[in-house]
Amino acid sequence: MSRNVLLILADAAEAKTVRRSLVDSRDGPFRVECVNRCGDAIKRLGSQGGEEIAAVVVDLSLPDSQGIETLEQLQHASPHVPILVLSHLRDEDVARLAVQRGAQDYLLQERLDGHSLARALSSMLERSAYAEALFLESQRAQVTLNSIGDAVISTDVAGNVTYLNAVAESMTGWSRLEASGRPLQEVLHIIDGESRELALNPLAMAMLHNKSVSLSANCVLIRRDGYESGIEDTAAPMHDARGQVTGAVIVFHDVSVARAMSLRMSYLAQHDFLTELPNRLLLNDRLTQAIASAQRHRTLAAVLFLDVDHFKHINDSLGHAIGDQVLQSIAQRLVACVRRSDTVSRQGGDEFVILLSEVARAEHAAFTADKILAAVSRPHRIGHQDLQVTVSVGIGVYPDDGADAEALLRNADIALFQAKAHGRSNHQFFEREMDARATAGAVARAMAR
Structure with a gap:
């Protein structure tokens, strides 16, 4: 990438100082060509000889400058070369107008130091190179699209x-x-x-x-x-x-x-591949909405956190293929136990979460949990064998057990830990006075996942 800068300043001493700062800059080095008249700069930009100009630094208050009109002449002479305007405080309004008309940036000479111009130029050239790369990529894509069988x-x-x-x-x-x-x-x-x-x-x-x-x-x-x-x-x-x-x-x-592929990809991004249930991402979105609705209407919402008891034994003894079929069978029964307005999701592994979006009383969540315990415990016909499976359930109810989705899920998970501690195949509501060690263990397990 060319770093040749055309510097347009009337004051020779000032131009020498600026040139030296650019040549010696750590953000460079830049090659600097100096002219003291806008007319000479326009001729240089329009010429074919010499190294390609990568950027222009110009003071629009030069004696032969006509302000914004000079900027437009510079742009016309070399439309793709970025321009940085140097301005005095008294002319800042003109500099701002120049940026509106297409200049990349402006700097006030009263605040100019040895590094600010170099940094501004380097940033401007990087933006210009990026814009050029985007343009070329766009053109390449356009040519490709124009070449297909439309x-x-x-x-x-x-x-x-x-x-x-x-x-x-x-x-x-x-x-x-x-x-x-x-x-x-x-x-x-x-x-x-x-x-x-x-x-x-x-x-x-x-x-x-x-x-x-x-x-x-x-x-x-x-x-x-x-x-x-x-x-x-x-x-x-x-x-x-x-x-x-x-x-x-x-x-x-x-x-x-x-x-169709876009719709399918959107579906897969929000659903579990094995069971086609909503995944953690979609559950969190629906849970957040359910909490907002419950808050507006002063109702309750409940979360049931489920874990398949001794599932590792099924995988180890019968194989992961059988284990996957068990999870699919459990998923179908869970869906059958709840309303269409509720959400059954798989969190990964052998964990499921059920969102009861509207419940009149906490006891309704317990009723659903009992219904799930009974449904899942019935034999699962997998291949040529019947398998007996149970689940443990932890229940968290909004707003008492969590004011947001994260807290409600965490506390339902702690209740699940207690259900397992009470012999599995049962449900437990979250209680704030639960044993501290069980709570700490559940939190650690949740963090490990």
Whole structure:
């Protein structure tokens, strides 16, 4: 990356001092070319000879400067070269205006020291290089997109179809011969995927506003035979030699697979792969919402923290494949024990958490826990064998057992620890006077997970 700086200062002594600070800077080193007139700088930027200029430092109060107009001339001479304005306090308003008009930054000469300019230049060049890299990447992506097999349809200024390529024929179900001369809406039937309302005609919008336009998100193309596919598109006006709009062209492609994949990835990010139950992330979100709702409506919310008793023995003796099937069977029974408005989630391993979003009394949580204990304890048919499994349950109730999601889960986990200490296959409510050692052990175990 070039670090050649064009310095435009009238005062030779000041220019010498600034040049020395830049050449010797730890943020450099910079190569510095000095001129004392804006006109000379514009000529240098417009010339092909010499090393490429990477940045310009200019005092817009030079004798031959015309302020903002000079800035615009510098930008015109070399549009991609970043400009840093040096200004006196009395001219700070002009410097600020220069930044609004495209200068990268400004520094006040009264506050200038040996390092501030070098640091500002280095930062400016890094931003410029980053912006250039983003631009090149964008261009590369654009070329790639333009090279794939997109559908193309063009119309005349009246909105009648004049051309379809082969991909467009396949996606719309219309041949070029059949579609030619027909209104675009008849050939390109696009609706909003959510409202099912007819979408705005993108070509008409492009011609009306004389600029490129895109379809809104979630648009769906209905093919001639009724088949639906999600699409993304860009429409742009076409012009004759005099600049008059003569029609428009639309380029679009099928994004049905990408949209389905995006929805699937979003689902997987919030659900457990083995059981397809909500995972810890989704549970925390729903628990936070449930607490907010309970606070607004002055109701209760409960969390049931479950752990499969002696699950390690199942994995060790029967194998992880059998253990996974046991977890899937337990998950199905848990879902059957609660309301549709409740949430059953798997936290990982053999731990499950159930959110009862609205309960009138704490006893309702106990009733659900008893229902779960009975349901899970029934034999699980795995392959050709029946397996007996039990769970232990810890219960935390908002607001008494925790004012937020983290506290409520932590205290339900402590109650679970007590349920195991009481012989397993039972439920326990969280109580503040629980044995300190059991509480400390549960917290340590929770932190270890």
